[in-house]
Amino acid sequence: MQEINEEELADIKSALKALLVKDLSLEDITPDDIKDDEILFGEGLGLDSLDAVEIVVILQRNFGLDVKDIENRKDVFHSIDTLAKYVYEKRKD
Amino acid sequence: MGKKRGNRAGFWFFRTSLKLFGLSGAYALLYPVCLYYLIFDRHAVSTAMTYVKRRFRSYNIFRRICAVYKLFVSQGKNLIDRYYHVAGLGQFDVELRGYDRIKSLLSNSQKGFILLTAHVGNWQASMTALKKLNKTVYLLMTPEENAAVKNTLNIGNEKDKAKIISPEKFLGGILEILKVIDEGNIVSIMGDRSYGHNSARVSLLGGKANLPVGAFSIATALKCSVVVLLPAKVSSRKYIIDVSHVITPRCSSKSGKEEEIRALVQQFARILEEYAVQYPFQWFVFSDIWEGEGE
Numbered sequence: 001m002q003e004i005n006e007e008e009l010a011d012i013k014s015a016l017k018a019l020l021v022k023d024l025s026l027e028d029i030t031p032d033d034i035k036d037d038e039i040l041f042g043e044g045l046g047l048d049s050l051d052a053v054e055i056v057v058i059l060q061r062n063f064g065l066d067v068k069d070i071e072n073r074k075d076v077f078h079s080i081d082t083l084a085k086y087v088y089e090k091r092k093d
Numbered sequence: 094m095g096k097k098r099g100n101r102a103g104f105w106f107f108r109t110s111l112k113l114f115g116l117s118g119a120y121a122l123l124y125p126v127c128l129y130y131l132i133f134d135r136h137a138v139s140t141a142m143t144y145v146k147r148r149f150r151s152y153n154i155f156r157r158i159c160a161v162y163k164l165f166v167s168q169g170k171n172l173i174d175r176y177y178h179v180a181g182l183g184q185f186d187v188e189l190r191g192y193d194r195i196k197s198l199l200s201n202s203q204k205g206f207i208l209l210t211a212h213v214g215n216w217q218a219s220m221t222a223l224k225k226l227n228k229t230v231y232l233l234m235t236p237e238e239n240a241a242v243k244n245t246l247n248i249g250n251e252k253d254k255a256k257i258i259s260p261e262k263f264l265g266g267i268l269e270i271l272k273v274i275d276e277g278n279i280v281s282i283m284g285d286r287s288y289g290h291n292s293a294r295v296s297l298l299g300g301k302a303n304l305p306v307g308a309f310s311i312a313t314a315l316k317c318s319v320v321v322l323l324p325a326k327v328s329s330r331k332y333i334i335d336v337s338h339v340i341t342p343r344c345s346s347k348s349g350k351e352e353e354i355r356a357l358v359q360q361f362a363r364i365l366e367e368y369a370v371q372y373p374f375q376w377f378v379f380s381d382i383w384e385g386e387g388e
Contacts, residue, residue: 025351041264049265050291050307053314056271071272074263 004088012084019058024051036081052077063087108176116183116329119173127165131158141165143381147298148373160374167374171215171326178218185330187222191337195320198339199228205278206318208336209308211285211365212377214324219334220255220281230255230279233266265290267311274317281322282308284361286380293358298366302382309357313342313350319357321364325372338364
């Protein structure tokens with residue numbers, strides 16, 4: 001099994017948090033306020049399905065991911081942790 | 094029709110009437126049935142009245158009740174036509190307006206588009222007319238609505254070009270919607286009821302109504318077009334299906350996005366308004382989308 005580069009993963013998490021705050025226009029929240037394991041939808045950060053559209057666009061534009069792959073990986077939308085790991089894995093593919 | 098009125102027994106009754114008495118005979122049976130609902134179904138009358146009050150502001154209460162009755166009859170005719178067509182009892186003339194425009198939309202882009210419709214006319218029949226686009230049309234609708242529509246369109250048959258995306262899926266089916274549009278397909282969304290989800294407050298028929306923003310948020314994100322689909326019954330044997338209104342989001346900045354999406358919803362509201370003026374008894378908006386607004 002390939003070893004995870006924790007530094008690279010942390011960079012992806014930071015980038016994702018910053019993009020979420022900026023592109024989703026999250027009010028009164030800074031990137032530092034978002035916990036890595038915080039649930040993104042419903043309870044937790046309280047995002048909704050239209051925010052999911054923006055997240056898909058963020059993943060496409062900033063990390064070059066394909067919407068077809070994302071559709072099959074619903075579990076990655078759980079938290080920043082899961083999103084970042086997914087981006088990391090796809091980069092290594 | 095509402096869940097209460099669109100039950101299996103009712104469908105069976107009109108299907109049988111169609112076979113026995115033909116289209117005109119089934120239409121004739123509608124009048125007493127709709128009168129029954131006008132007298133006894135207070136909920137249906139009150140929800141229809143929210144639209145009638147705004148569409149016919151100058152009417153007195155008696156004329157408004159007549160308008161509600163006319164609306165019920167008109168919707169009944171649309172339902173009967175649907176079964177008449179599907180059962181293969183006869184054909185309707187269909188004039189498809191704007192076909193070339195949507196055909197060129199598809200040939201000029203790898204992506205599909207959103208087909209934004211409303212509870213107007215016989216929109217399900219439009220799906221049949223759009224088959225010649227040779228694209229799969231995905232209908233965003235709840236399983237409860239599926240039962241009636243599924244039977245009507247024979248959805249589920251592998252050969253068919255219409256499929257269902259349930260909003261009860263993960264994230265409201267949004268991931269599937271994005272994927273199928275990205276693959277060049279068409280997603281049909283109802284644009285006149287928000288069901289408590291994200292909506293924008295826009296001017297409509299002299300009041301402020303809440304219309305859903307979903308279609309335009311998706312179109313803005315995907316940079317795809319929104320084609321407005323408005324079918325209308327113009328005679329006992331003819332439908333006009335209008336797909337000539339194409340709304341293309343042009344979002345320039347993140348900060349102005351919310352306002353831009355609201356403007357697109359307003360654009361759709363104006364198109365709906367024009368439709369309501371032209372075909373006042375074919376918008377079956379049995380819901381108070383003007384909720385919270387005074388008389």
